[in-house]
C-alpha cells in the first residue's frame with residue numbers, strides 16, 4: 582500500500598474509500614497517515630465520524646437520498662455525488678440549518694451503463710446556464726465527479742475521462758470563469774486511477790487497492 586501511495590502525484594488527492602470496513606480498519610489506515618475517507622451510506626458515515634479522530638476528512642461518494650442529507654450535513658467535507666438540481670437544493674437547506682457551507686461536486690454521467698447516476702453533459706449545461714445554483718449560497722460547487730464504465734476496454738475508459746476533463750475545462754472557461762474554487766475533478770478508482778491521473782484527475786477514490794476486496798454480506 583505504501584508504494585501505491587508514494588506513486589500518486591503530490592497534487593492528486595487520495596480518498597480512501599472505506600465503505601463496508603470497520604472503524605478498527607479505518608483507524609489503522611489513519612495511523613499509517615491517511616486522512617481522507619470516502620463512504621457511500623449516510624448513517625454508516627455518521628457512525629464512523631463519531632468514532633474516529635476529529636481531524637479526519639469525510640467525503641460522501643454514493644447516491645444520496647434527500648431524506649438522509651441530515652445525517653452528514655453537520656460535518657461532511659465534500660459531497661462528490663450531486664446528481665440532480667433537487668439534491669443540490671436540499672443540501673443547501675440542510676447546510677443552512679447547520680450554518681455551514683457544504684462543498685459539492687456535480688456528478689457527470691459518462692459511463693455507457695444505464696445504472697450510473699449523474700447529469701448528462703446536456704443536462705448539466707442547461708442547468709448551470711439558468712444560474713439557478715447561485716441562489717444556493719450554502720453549497721459551493723467545486724468541481725465534477727464521474728465514474729467510468731466497468732470494462733476492460735481501456736480506450737473507452739480513457740475516452741470517458743477525456744470527456745469529463747473537456748467538460749470541466751469548458752465550465753471553467755464559462756460558468757465558473759471567475760471562480761477559482763471550481764478546481765476539482767474527481768475521477769479514478771482502483772482499476773482505472775492511472776488512466777484518470779494521466780487525463781487530469783485531481784481526486785482519486787480508491788477502495789479495494791487499499792483495503793482489499795469488500796464483503797457486502799457483513
Ligand SMILES: *Cc1c(COP(=O)(O)O)cnc(C)c1O
Nearest residue numbers: 598642770771772786787788789
Ligand atoms: C466503491 C467506490 C469507489 C472505490 O472503488 P474501488 O474499486 O474499490 O477502488 C470509488 N468511487 C465510488 C463512487 C464508489 O462507490
